[in-house]
Amino acid sequence: MSEGQLIYSAIGSSSQRVDIREKVDGSLKYFTDMKMDGMLYGVVFRSTVTHARIRSMDVTKAISMPGIRAVLTSRDIKGMNAYGVIVPDAPVLAYDKVRFYGEPLALIAGDTLEQAEAAKDGIKVDYEPLPVIRNIDEALKNDAPLIHNNGNIARSMKVERGDLARGFKDSYLVLDRDYRTHMQKHMFLETEAGLGYLDEKGVINIFVSGQGAHSYKGQITRALEIPPDKLRIVNYPEGGAFGGKDDVTIQILLTLLVMKTKKPVKLVLTREESGAGGYHRHASLIHLKTGVSKDGRFMANKAHILLDTGAYVSFGPSVLDTAMEVINGKYRIPNISVEGTLVYTNNGFSSAFRGFGAPQGNFAIENMVDELAYELKMDPIDFRLLNLLQEGEINSFGNPERDTMGAHVALTEAKGSRLWKISKKGSLPWIKVGLGVSFGVKGVGYGPVKDVSYAAVEVIPSGLVKAFFSNADYGQGINTGHLQIVAQKLGIPFENLRTVNADTAECPDTGSSDASRSTFTGGNALINACDQLIEVMKPEAARMMKVQPTEISYADGKFTFKEGSEVSIFDIASFMAKEGKGTKFIGSFEMPRVAKPIEGMIEAPRFSNAYGVLLSLVEVNELTGLVKAKAFDFYADIGKVINPLLALSQCESGLIQGLGYAITEELTYDVDGKPLNTNYTTYIVPSTTDIPSIDVRFVDAVEKYGPYGAKGVGEIPIVPVASSLTNAVHDAIGMRFRELPLSPPRVSSRMQQNKGISVLA
Amino acid sequence: MTEVLMPNTLAEALSMISKDGHDVLILGSGSDVIPRIREREIVPKKVLDLSGLGSELNYIRIEGNVIRMGALVTVRQIIDNELFKGRLEAFLQAGRMFGGPQIRNMATVGGNLGAASSSEDLIPIFIALDAKVKMASIDGDRLVPVSKLVVAKRQIDRRPNEIIREIYFEMPDDSSWTAFFKAGRRNSLIIDLINMAMYLKLNIDGTKIEDIRIALNRVRGKTPERAYKTEEYLRGKRIENETIARAQEVLDSEVQLSSDFRASAEYRKSLDKVILARLINNCRDRIVEGRRTGN
Numbered sequence A: 001m002s003e004g005q006l007i008y009s010a011i012g013s014s015s016q017r018v019d020i021r022e023k024v025d026g027s028l029k030y031f032t033d034m035k036m037d038g039m040l041y042g043v044v045f046r047s048t049v050t051h052a053r054i055r056s057m058d059v060t061k062a063i064s065m066p067g068i069r070a071v072l073t074s075r076d077i078k079g080m081n082a083y084g085v086i087v088p089d090a091p092v093l094a095y096d097k098v099r100f101y102g103e104p105l106a107l108i109a110g111d112t113l114e115q116a117e118a119a120k121d122g123i124k125v126d127y128e129p130l131p132v133i134r135n136i137d138e139a140l141k142n143d144a145p146l147i148h149n150n151g152n153i154a155r156s157m158k159v160e161r162g163d164l165a166r167g168f169k170d171s172y173l174v175l176d177r178d179y180r181t182h183m184q185k186h187m188f189l190e191t192e193a194g195l196g197y198l199d200e201k202g203v204i205n206i207f208v209s210g211q212g213a214h215s216y217k218g219q220i221t222r223a224l225e226i227p228p229d230k231l232r233i234v235n236y237p238e239g240g241a242f243g244g245k246d247d248v249t250i251q252i253l254l255t256l257l258v259m260k261t262k263k264p265v266k267l268v269l270t271r272e273e274s275g276a277g278g279y280h281r282h283a284s285l286i287h288l289k290t291g292v293s294k295d296g297r298f299m300a301n302k303a304h305i306l307l308d309t310g311a312y313v314s315f316g317p318s319v320l321d322t323a324m325e326v327i328n329g330k331y332r333i334p335n336i337s338v339e340g341t342l343v344y345t346n347n348g349f350s351s352a353f354r355g356f357g358a359p360q361g362n363f364a365i366e367n368m369v370d371e372l373a374y375e376l377k378m379d380p381i382d383f384r385l386l387n388l389l390q391e392g393e394i395n396s397f398g399n400p401e402r403d404t405m406g407a408h409v410a411l412t413e414a415k416g417s418r419l420w421k422i423s424k425k426g427s428l429p430w431i432k433v434g435l436g437v438s439f440g441v442k443g444v445g446y447g448p449v450k451d452v453s454y455a456a457v458e459v460i461p462s463g464l465v466k467a468f469f470s471n472a473d474y475g476q477g478i479n480t481g482h483l484q485i486v487a488q489k490l491g492i493p494f495e496n497l498r499t500v501n502a503d504t505a506e507c508p509d510t511g512s513s514d515a516s517r518s519t520f521t522g523g524n525a526l527i528n529a530c531d532q533l534i535e536v537m538k539p540e541a542a543r544m545m546k547v548q549p550t551e552i553s554y555a556d557g558k559f560t561f562k563e564g565s566e567v568s569i570f571d572i573a574s575f576m577a578k579e580g581k582g583t584k585f586i587g588s589f590e591m592p593r594v595a596k597p598i599e600g601m602i603e604a605p606r607f608s609n610a611y612g613v614l615l616s617l618v619e620v621n622e623l624t625g626l627v628k629a630k631a632f633d634f635y636a637d638i639g640k641v642i643n644p645l646l647a648l649s650q651c652e653s654g655l656i657q658g659l660g661y662a663i664t665e666e667l668t669y670d671v672d673g674k675p676l677n678t679n680y681t682t683y684i685v686p687s688t689t690d691i692p693s694i695d696v697r698f699v700d701a702v703e704k705y706g707p708y709g710a711k712g713v714g715e716i717p718i719v720p721v722a723s724s725l726t727n728a729v730h731d732a733i734g735m736r737f738r739e740l741p742l743s744p745p746r747v748s749s750r751m752q753q754n755k756g757i758s759v760l761a
Numbered sequence B: 001m002t003e004v005l006m007p008n009t010l011a012e013a014l015s016m017i018s019k020d021g022h023d024v025l026i027l028g029s030g031s032d033v034i035p036r037i038r039e040r041e042i043v044p045k046k047v048l049d050l051s052g053l054g055s056e057l058n059y060i061r062i063e064g065n066v067i068r069m070g071a072l073v074t075v076r077q078i079i080d081n082e083l084f085k086g087r088l089e090a091f092l093q094a095g096r097m098f099g100g101p102q103i104r105n106m107a108t109v110g111g112n113l114g115a116a117s118s119s120e121d122l123i124p125i126f127i128a129l130d131a132k133v134k135m136a137s138i139d140g141d142r143l144v145p146v147s148k149l150v151v152a153k154r155q156i157d158r159r160p161n162e163i164i165r166e167i168y169f170e171m172p173d174d175s176s177w178t179a180f181f182k183a184g185r186r187n188s189l190i191i192d193l194i195n196m197a198m199y200l201k202l203n204i205d206g207t208k209i210e211d212i213r214i215a216l217n218r219v220r221g222k223t224p225e226r227a228y229k230t231e232e233y234l235r236g237k238r239i240e241n242e243t244i245a246r247a248q249e250v251l252d253s254e255v256q257l258s259s260d261f262r263a264s265a266e267y268r269k270s271l272d273k274v275i276l277a278r279l280i281n282n283c284r285d286r287i288v289e290g291r292r293t294g295n
């Protein structure tokens, strides 16, 4: 880098979050606490049946109820009345059919929240019930009722390489296993929420907690037929997301309310509404057949991954592709066949969730790997190292492997973990201790689809540089990370930098914060914007100093001719402003893609990958079946670490969310397809008292194409957790759990079946 | 609109509910009731807020060998009180896992008795201690044994003009101990899958169970009750593996548990058995230990 000698080294320092103050002192408000003059309260009227044809719907009574300003149904929608980030198959407001419990049917705007709620009683729907499809197996039966006219299979994919039959024939050991994973809720602390108003220019402004801005805008304008210049979307910087706000949540509903009432409207889902109507992680069923040679080399891997996408597709295809991408680990497997099937059911609505299918795929393959290593009497890490692809080797999807060096380092370092030395003697006779390993892979970015990100920097003469990008900061700290990149690139102290985050009126489209891509793509786009800044300002500086551009160089916010002769970018900005020249520079970055994509696949294979090796120490109580995680040692390759504290927070939170996924959390539906546990009392996320001791190490690794060598960290930590825990449970009690979660009833009943364990204490 | 009554004395409070008590919802700290109001499970006409009665209803005292607690005593106060550090360990075992810190600071004893939703943790302990509840009204006090207090889920033997004033029980002697266990999916903020409280007294030479009371939040359906048959079986027995195994069978036949999405009846039963064994051994060990060290 030309601007090498910085007085200020931003990359690799734990800079304080730029938005810490408002969050700690409480001045940043939750939507529930916000109010505007004349604001109406929006509520969503939802289906109370799971699968039915709508014979008729009557809202006349609701309209005449006190304080009610509008009751809107599908008839009030001019556009295509459909959304869905990949396939717009979900109606904004259902009209002919409902496909899950809690599907939106109408919107009510009232002067008070109580009035709006009360008006729900004024809506009558006449349903013709249809049979409910509760899981993948039911959906695929020959005589299964159809959820959509085109059948219950939303997507099928198949990838093959090598000679599978031959691979199995030549194998010394072949295991054939089924794995099942369940549905997980995001449980962000702030539910789907937003506030919108119409401004004097006739533009609808929507402030919403989400993961981006531009993709929502595209979906809203399409669904409601609004001219793009009449709509502005701004991300509100809190709430949490984890993928649950990646596709449209309430954005279209809120826009419609503002459009029709022409008043400010607030819409905040209740926890139970978010539970029933919001997204969740796909349940999976994975058939896996894997063969190895006697000396522990993979010979063949055959997988069929079935995912339950619920009533609509949303991110389902991407999630399926990602599950398929990780089902071969990053192992050298010459013969593979990977099949994927995305299945409709009436189980709510599955979508993006941290890891995007990688946790499901990882659960299957890493359980399998552990079992194979165990059967072959090989050390679980040595077995993985032996099979891990070297850079340059052709991988299972036919591309040269380019970044597994860090994975080799992480696995090797994991051999030195403190946990190997811990005694496996339980504190009580019925407490069994075990240690498990898992190796996770999570690609960064969107894979083979063209992904160009735009971001901008603007120099303000008063002494500020503003960075504009649309990777939403919903709490993960991307505002801070991106500013560190700008600080490093321009050599400007952090205090002089500001962000404008995910506002369609001001920010170029950097895409959303998802797929672990924000640092990689947005960071590079910002670097490019800074390059433009330097390039455009250089001749201006030369003009100011009356020298040749070639005679000056840029460093630390200024162009220098020689010692003592320099101009700052702020002086140049005011010089340029006087001549009417703009000082906002847009940069772009196109995410590199693999050389050989796979036909039909949209999300995989990806170019760059983050890796994580997780060792878990567990205690299994043989009497109650309770599995407790006692310690996690996590070795991660996320490329260069931009901000160690934020990266650590991502790892800790991902591991904890994975712990919940593996043990305590499970979204369940009753026989009629009604969700049973939609709030914090009934849906059990880990509490602070359940958190094990966590040690995170980032291996020294650099991604050549990443900004300053960075990759991404958002998703990798959750990927290996469940498999690491089931492998640890096997180590503790000798039983393999191929179905999640590891809930006490499941563990207990298996132990009693298998061992007839006595319950004497 | 809901009317909120805020008395400053018990007498004032009692007169406020002397007539239309039916319409009045009594409010302790609200940790049980406020979420239910939010859910519109209850829509109170009037609320009687007891928070002004601290000077009359918030006390823990020992008179002779009788321990008395006012209805407004919080879980936090119980955990912090020296009285509960020994034989009344059950309260500590329940208290440590009771909600989270905020809930422990708020939740009152009166509210726990009043909630009666089947997941209260203090009720089984009080039952195991054979405690009595003192109901106050303008007509004077009325005693209700806590084992008779809960008549159905969310229904207690309280007349509309009554306020729970006090709960009292005898301090266990030095041959006895109390213990409590609750099983859930996480360590705090958990609605139990099952809970159990036990009072156990050994005979003079410490070889046999002289007396035992076992209370569970679920015995038949969803009201807290004693496991009388199991107690009867255990009384006079030596604590040996076979005895415990047999007691587990008795308990198994005595309880009729239901399944829900949290856990199946079978799993709850298997937990019951484990907990029974664990509590018996826990009490026995502590009594023996106490005798050895002279506590």
Ligand SMILES: Cc1cc2nc3c(=O)[nH]c(=O)nc-3n(C[C@H](O)[C@H](O)[C@H](O)COP(=O)(O)OP(=O)(O)OC[C@H]3O[C@@H](n4cnc5c(N)ncnc54)[C@H](O)[C@@H]3O)c2cc1C
Binding pocket: B025, B026, B027, B028, B029, B030, B031, B032, B033, B034, B035, B050, B071, B097, B098, B099, B100, B103, B106, B107, B108, B109, B110, B111, B112, B113, B114, B115, B119, B120, B121, B122, B158, B162, B163, B164, B165, B189, B190
């Ligand atoms: C997050 C959370 C976690 C919880 N965890 C636990 C737990 O681990 N264990 C547990 O047992 N409970 C738990 N609870 C439930 C609740 O906190 C307890 O039952 C608590 O003891 C209730 O006391 P309160 O003062 O808040 O009762 P309130 O909510 O004020 O009242 C509860 C009921 O009792 C009645 N009542 C209150 N005081 C009196 C009185 N003096 N006379 C007559 N009637 C009265 C009320 O009318 C109402 O019907 C939890 C609740 C929450 C929200």
